[in-house]
Amino acid sequence: MFDPKAEAMSTDERAALQRHRLWGLVDRLLAADGVQGRRLKEAGVAGGADVTLADLPALPFTTKQDLWDNYPFGMLAVPRDQVAAVHGSSGTRGRPTLVSYTKADLDLWAAMCARSLACAGAVPGSIVHNAYGYGLFTGGIGIHQGAVALGATVVPMSGGMTDRQIRMLTDLGADVLTCTPAYALRLGEALAEAGAEPRALKAGLFGAEPWSEELRAAIERVLPIKAMDVYGLSEVIGPGVATECLEQDGLHVNEDHFIVEAVDPETGDPVEDGTPGELVFTTPTKQALPLLRYRTGDIASLNRAECPCGRTLVRMSKVLGRVDDMIVVRGVNVYPSEVERVLLGSGLVRPHYQLVVDRRGPAVRLVVACEAVSGDPRDALVHGLRESLGLTAEVRVLPGGTVPRVEVGKAVRVVTWEDGDPPLPGLV
Numbered sequence: 498m499f500d501p502k503a504e505a506m507s508t509d510e511r512a513a514l515q516r517h518r519l520w521g522l523v524d525r526l527l528a529a530d531g532v533q534g535r536r537l538k539e540a541g542v543a544g545g546a547d548v549t550l551a552d553l554p555a556l557p558f559t560t561k562q563d564l565w566d567n568y569p570f571g572m573l574a575v576p577r578d579q580v581a582a583v584h585g586s587s588g589t590r591g592r593p594t595l596v597s598y599t600k601a602d603l604d605l606w607a608a609m610c611a612r613s614l615a616c617a618g619a620v621p622g623s624i625v626h627n628a629y630g631y632g633l634f635t636g637g638i639g640i641h642q643g644a645v646a647l648g649a650t651v652v653p654m655s656g657g658m659t660d661r662q663i664r665m666l667t668d669l670g671a672d673v674l675t676c677t678p679a680y681a682l683r684l685g686e687a688l689a690e691a692g693a694e695p696r697a698l699k700a701g702l703f704g705a706e707p708w709s710e711e712l713r714a715a716i717e718r719v720l721p722i723k724a725m726d727v728y729g730l731s732e733v734i735g736p737g738v739a740t741e742c743l744e745q746d747g748l749h750v751n752e753d754h755f756i757v758e759a760v761d762p763e764t765g766d767p768v769e770d771g772t773p774g775e776l777v778f779t780t781p782t783k784q785a786l787p788l789l790r791y792r793t794g795d796i797a798s799l800n801r802a803e804c805p806c807g808r809t810l811v812r813m814s815k816v817l818g819r820v821d822d823m824i825v826v827r828g829v830n831v832y833p834s835e836v837e838r839v840l841l842g843s844g845l846v847r848p849h850y851q852l853v854v855d856r857r858g859p860a861v862r863l864v865v866a867c868e869a870v871s872g873d874p875r876d877a878l879v880h881g882l883r884e885s886l887g888l889t890a891e892v893r894v895l896p897g898g899t900v901p902r903v904e905v906g907k908a909v910r911v912v913t914w915e916d917g918d919p920p921l922p923g924l925v
Contacts, residue, residue, distance in 0.1 A: 498615050498647075503753050504808045511809070512550060515756055518781035519553070520545030526789060529574040532563055533789050553779065554758065554767050559791045561594055564732065569595050575785050585633045586731045593633060596731045597785040603642070605782060609737030609751055610643020616740040616749060616808075617725045618700045619673045621648030626666055628676035628684070629705070630656045630906060635735030636705050640675045643737065649673075656680060656905035659687050670697040678708040678716060678724070679908035682848055685719025695721070702727045704736055706907045707816040707834045711841030713745075715848035726815055732791055733778045739813055747800050747812030754782045757811065758790070759799050762820050773798045773817055794820045796832070824854060824911065826863045829888050833910045839885050840867060845874035849900040851921060855914045863890040864914075866921050868897050895923045 499505075506514070523545035526534040536557040542548060548556070563572065570577055581600045585593040598606065619625060625644040629636030637655055644651035652669055654662055656676070662684060666674070674681065681703050688695060701720065704727035716724045728748050729736035738755050739748035750757050759774030760767055768774035776793045796817045804812065818832025833852055840846050846867040855862035865878065875892045882888045899922060901909070912920045 498620070499807070500612065504749070504810055506809060508809070511752055514753055515781065516550055519548060519550065519756065519779065522779070522781040522787055522789065523548050525574050525787060531572050531574065532567060533559055533572070553756070553790065556790055558765065558777070559788050561732070564594050570597065572786055573597060574787055575599060580785055584635045584638070584731055584735065594732060599784040601784050605754065606639060606734050606737060607642040607646040609734060609754065610639050611647040612751060613727050613737045613740035614643055614647050614649065614673065614702065616742045617673065617702045618723070618743055619647060619649055623649040623673050624652065624669055624671040625649050625673045625675060626652045626654060626669070626671035628654045628656055628662060628674065628680060635729065635731050639729070639735040639737060659683065659904060663688055663691050663693050666695045666698065667693045671695065672697045672699050674698060674701040674720070674722065676703060677705045677903065677907055678703040678712055679706065679903040681716050681720065681724065682712070683902050683904065685716060689719060698722055701725065702740070704728055707818055709815070709834050709838045709841065711838050712848060715841055728813065728816065730793060732788060733780055734783065738778070742804065742806040742808065744804060744806055746804065747814055749804070749808050749810040749812055752810050755780060757799065757813065759797065762796070770799050770801055775820060776813065796820065822911065824852065824863065826861050827889060829886065831886050831888050835886055836865065836882065839881050840865070840878065843874065843878060843881055845870055845877060847897070849902065851900050851909070852911045853914050853920055853924060854911060857914060857916060863888070864924060865890050865892045866895055866900060866924065867892065868900055869894045893924055895921065899923060
């Protein structure tokens with residue numbers, strides 16, 4: 498449910514709350530005397546009262562490398578026996594990042610996920626079909642405990658077993674679907690193939706991977722819902738950091754618990770609102786693993802304009818991509834989501850694609866593998882990519898069903914071809 502005390506504060510009220518909580522965070526980090534506390538001392542900070550919100554951009558960053566270097570419990574700000582749970586990243590790049598939670602952290606996380614569900618239109622009594630993966634990955638358990646905290650009924654499906662997902666969606670009458678956007682698309686197509694109609698379904702909360710407005714349109718064509726974005730990452734807390742409301746115009750960041758900045762990925766300097774930058778989060782109310790100015794690697798812009806929904810929280814754009822996801826082809830820098838926007842915006846291809854970075858020769862080659870709606874759209878797509886992105890790419894149209902569909906986990910949008918057989922049949 499909409500919480501006006503937390504989500505509709507005035508600018509001055511929220512700044513006062515953030516300042517007070519930031520002071521407490523700095524004091525706790527200094528007392529813990531870990532890597533973050535020592536960096537604060539080196540920066541001349543003796544206590545929380547030395548710091549204002551205006552000083553935040555001058556304070557040291559924290560990075561994923563810090564978490565890896567201090568694996569598994571070296572960055573705790575509480576005694577180890579106060580850790581109630583451990584979660585971690587999905588290990589997309591081969592190495593999970595472990596994060597600890599106290600009981601209070603778990604309660605906070607549940608409250609943030611409940612707020613996210615409510616932001617997307619869920620109410621007490623809603624039936625939430627939760628197809629995020631359960632386990633170390635934060636998606637499934639985060640949304641599950643948020644649904645319980647909201648007073649909704651949660652169906653803990655996890656990922657995969659698509660036939661069973663279809664039966665539960667139709668038999669139980671879920672009104673809210675939660676999963677990755679790629680799997681939402683797969684479910685929509687599977688429902689159509691089965692001739693099933695989830696008549697009660699009205700909203701979807703999709704996250705864990707960047708996705709475009711064009712993919713939103715594709716999802717809403719195959720599912721009778723409003724598709725909304727949810728943002729989070731394990732290191733900050735998990736899902737529940739920011740969520741789109743029914744206006745579908747940016748994700749409201751829960752600023753009472755997560756102080757957000759956008760910085761230039763190269764220099765670390767702040768960028769102006771509306772300018773894409775790397776998201777940086779400070780978590781003043783987390784206990785086990787509080788983070789000061791954590792560099793997420795995610796690229797988005799911030800917008801402080803008022804939203805018609807009544808929330809005064811800053812909004813972040815959809816994530817454009819990750820700093821380390823950028824593809825460089827003949828001097829052109831591009832994120833996969835930008836290619837997705839051109840492909841799906843053309844109306845010429847199905848919403849399934851994969852980008853193949855061919856590194857076998859002296860120059861990097863980008864091959865865009867897709868499936869046509871009809872005919873041969875190659876020339877039109879090559880032209881569209883060049884006109885919109887300045888990108889020269891080869892487009893290969895593959896038979897229907899060739900591009901992998903997601904059943905479990907995140908969609909793999911980019912693969913590298915360095916030697917051996919092509920990663921997709923039909924590529925040469």
